[in-house]
Every structure is written in C-alpha cells, then in structure tokens.
Amino acid sequence: MINWEAIGAAGEVTGAFAVVITLVYLAKQLRENTSSNRTNSSWTMMQAFNQMHDNVVASPQFSETVQKAFLGQELTSTEATQINSMVLHYLNTLVAAEESYRSGQLSDELWDWIRQDLEWTLQGGMRTFVINNLKTVPATTVVRLYGDDILNEVGESGHRIFGAA
16 A cells, blocks of 8 residues: 655755755855856956056057156147047946945955945046046945045036936
C-alpha cells in the first residue's frame, strides 16, 4: 500500500531544498551583477576623465590655453570659452561620479582618488573658472564635493537648488 503522507512529506522536503538552491543561485547572480555594474561605472568614469585629459594632450594650442588659465594669465574670449567648457565638462563628470558613489556604484578607493583630483580644479587661475561654473551645480552637491567653505566664494544664491525652478 502506498503511503501518500510519506510521499507528500518527501515532496515538501524536495520543494524546500529547491527553493534554497534557487535563493543561493539568485544571491550569487545578484553579487555578480553588482560587481559588474561597479566595474562598468568605474570604467565609464575613468573614460570621461581620460577624454578630458586627451583633449588637452591632443592639441598643443589647447594645452597652452590650459597652462595660461592655471597661471592666471589673460585669455582671449575664445580661450576663456574653451576653459569654461572644459571646467563645466569636468564638473559634470564630478557630479556623475559623486552620484555613482552615493548609489554604491563606485568604490571608496576610486571616489577618494577622484576627490583628490578635485584639489587640481582649485589651483591657480583655474579657481576662478571653477567658482564661476559651480554656480550651475546644485549647492548640496557642491558641499559634498568641496565642503561648506567654498559656498562663501560661490555664493549660495547662485545655485540651482533641487526642487527649485
């Protein structure tokens, strides 16, 4: 005679075992996906920074313009436009990097390295361009990137605040 209760119990055990195996597999897949996303995000950030550096290196004329900006020398209107564009591109990349870091897509090590690069942006004559362009970045992000002290130079009223028009 067939013991249906024993067969039912065996089925429940088998089903529970299958659920555990599925959960372990999904956890492994999630871990691999998270790792892959972090790698892709890091690669994207590095490519953006490399592109900016490539733009300077590729053109001796632009390289000279960047050097003039750092030294605080007078720039033509075209050169100032180029530097403003470069700084804005840099700040946009920093904002994206900061958002990636806050969402867990960038490692602490890479974010620390990027933050060290922030000091570069405030050197010499480049500081003026950065301060002027920071007015286009939300104040909350400026504080996270540079700290509270820089808001005095930028002026809080110049910022777009989240939720404000």
